[in-house]
Amino acid sequence: MGLPADEVVRRLEALRSGDLPTHGGRTLAYVYDSGLAEADELGRQALAMFAAANGLDPTAFPSLLRMEQDLVRFAVELLDGPDGAVGTVTSGGTESILLAVQAARDSRPDVDHPTMVLPSTAHAAFHKAAHYFGVEPVFVPADPETFRADAEAMATAVDQRTVLVVASAPSYAHGVVDPVTRIAAAAAAAGVRCHVDACIGGWVLPYLRRLGEDHPDWTFAVEGVTSISVDLHKYAYTPKGVSLLLHRDAGLRRAQFFAAADWPGYTMLNSTTQSTKSGGPLAAAWAVVTHLGDDGYLSLARQARGGILALLEAMDTVPHLSVVTQPDSTLVALRADEACDVFTLSDEMLARGWFVQPQMAFGGHPPTLHLTFSAATAPHMADFIAALKDSVAAAVAAGPVQVAPDLAAAAAAIDPATLDEAAFDGLLQVAGLTGPGGELAVPARMAPVNALLDVSPPRLREALLVAFLDRLSRP
């Protein structure tokens, strides 16, 4: 016999105490908090009720099929889907994007070496899809001022091999909606699918529109948009593990499905990457969405946007920091001047109980801080802005984190493909992620590590972090 149940719960609580808080509105990435205890409790209850139900076979668990159809109907209406629009519940934004890319590739068996055209600001999930499915990504630099996709340059990049064109609503890194109307028109003119990644904004932007806010059109109301991904575990404030991939019609979805009958067991028949999948997250999403409804989301969107507007209004009073570009939704990137190191600023915020996410330099642009506002952050904006000012002052007083020039030069010159495990051990130690005996030692202050990663070219950064994860996840 193992441990008594109450002892197990005590240990779970102890484990959780080391995590970032998921509630309270002070974690501005990874988590989304409505601040509504009843909705949270309902989600947890539904999650537990359906945890063992298996979405593998919708005829065996018709409850799951019914809840999926209800969620799809809600989303299709929210996102101006036409009659005939269909959708699938997936485990998250990345899975929705993977499936959109896979379906696009498989719908064009006539194309030998398929490509997809996407703005440089598209989410990294598309890089993963490119890697998994052998669809070559053609990245088109976004506008250097607004960080919106360059529709004309993207149209020029579309050719005979293009099977998919991508836009974001909004982009994760800058929170802006791409010019979807022009991007989708170019895709349609070439007979190519156009996917809008609304994973992070799809459940907020339509409500902001109803509240009178203006941003570029991006839903199925835009001709040429063939699919949209929207995550419920983000701004629908449902427990983790639920996104939707919507298609304009069933024909566009067909290639997403997979069946395998040529083996001795049951015929595998899947609409998603997962086969066996818990009914818990889907049921939790159904419960929360049914409980909050349209009115609930309108009010939550108003609240989350209120938080970001309060920040934008206060930015004049925060020295050394500015907004990279005016955000359309509820996420924003901030940059700092030379006197203030953003990585130190992020550490200082964490020391004051606020998690804000550093984003590395990219495409000639300096590093930034990413802030995703939940509804639950809005009531604490005065505290947030005070913490931001204090943190800026502390970061300026500490001065910039210096990476030794010879180290930066070495990082720029290393070809990660040439490194063996011993070399990675050495580099992780230089980066400050392991101690002298090779033991992992994630420092409390991440600024020196981030500064070194920031001067490392992306390929080296990827390789170093993979080596780190490999060591971190050994039992």
Ligand SMILES: Cc1ncc(COP(=O)(O)O)c(C=O)c1O
């Ligand atoms: C725009 C966008 N697309 C895709 C994703 C990936 O979603 P997930 O982390 O649920 O896989 C995110 C996550 O933040 C996102 O913001």
